[in-house]
Amino acid sequence: MRKHGQTRKRGQMRTAWATTLLLAGAGLLASSTRSEDAPQSKQYPPGKLGEVVRLGEEIIARTSEHPLSKQYVQNKLNCTSCHLDSGRHPQAGSFLETAAAYPAWSPREKRVITLEDRALNCFMRSQNGIRPPNGSQVSVAITTYITWLSEGSALKMNPNKPLGPNHTPQLTLDGLKPNIERGAKLYANQCADCHSEDGLGTDEGPPVWGNDSYNDGAGLSRVPKLASWLKVAMPLGDETLTTQEALDIAAFVNSHSRPKFVLSEHLPEKEKLGEYNGTQE
Ligand code: HEC
Ligand code: HEC
Secondary structure, eight states, X not given: OOOTXXXXXXXXXXXXXXXXXXXXXXXXXXXXXXXXXXXXXXXXXXXXXXXXXXXXXXXXXSTTTOTTTGGGOOSSOOHHHHSXXXXXXXXXXXXXXXXXXXXXXXXXXXXXXXXXXXXXXXXXXXXXXXXXXXXXXXXXXXXXXXXXXXXXXXXXXXXXXXXXXXXXXOOOOTTOOOOHHHHHHHHHHHTHXXXXXXXXXXXXXXXXXXXXXXXXXXXXXXXXXXXXXXXXXXXTTOOOOOHHHHHHHHHHHTTSOOOOOOGGGGSOOGGGSBOOOSOOO
């Protein structure tokens, strides 16, 4: 069975990176300041650090089946199901420059949280799973990968919310109202091929509702947030929805049932909420 995520989009991106590298190699590209160019030409750090960056990259692409992360995931999604192109996408769940916004204030938790906390929260909601312990191998690897993508960007901690400078742009809805019936038709024409009529996914796209999708505590379970993400992310490789269409489809998708979020069911046992991993001497 083909894995979700092995898509033509990803192939296109790879070609784009290769082209960038070629151009850069040929000296045709002036020194680039566009953030999305940065990680493409980047080398992994040497030694163990580079290994952990790569481990994090692997985990976010195979979160639901990787031996280090699957025990914390209770759906069929991977981080890259929403953080497209392994977080290198400039808008759709971008991780570019993200680390530079942390520690950040979290209005939801009413405390300052670290990048690690932020990443772990997506396990509880978007992955409908259990929060891995702070300091665990999986947590450190993911955070190391995301931080590496931010290398070189200026630190600017976010005092308002836990979001980096390239987070998915919020659509201005200007009084637009969602229409679920229109959304259903659009979904059948533009989404069902990959996500299936019943929303439960196919080999070409992960589940968008039902038990194996994100729960109702996830960011995407809010219609305006999903609409904003769809606008820049879907249909994969042909992101041409109007704002009204994105809103209608988002309302339709989120009108279906999905797991209910109860915080206590997603936290690890108390003693696993944090742990010390250093040498004991
Ligand atoms: C060509 C196939 C394709 C089409 C068409 C497509 N998607 Fe996707 N979609 C994907 C893939 C693949 C992913 C996961 C991204 C990855 O792994 O790189 C995804 C991810 C998603 C996600 C986030 C993960 C999840 O399953 O909840 C949502 C929501 C979504 N798509 C909704 C839609 C909607 C709504 C449409 C129609 C407007 C649409 N998609 C059209 C392939 C497609
Ligand atoms: C169902 C979709 C979905 C999945 C799966 C998902 N996330 Fe997220 N994540 C989001 C959304 C939506 C946001 C809000 C940021 C945005 O809109 O750009 C977010 C935000 C984040 C942020 C903060 C970004 C910032 O700009 O500060 C981090 C870090 C993060 N996620 C990590 C992860 C990790 C690690 C995984 C896998 C364990 C994961 N996410 C899985 C949807 C998802």
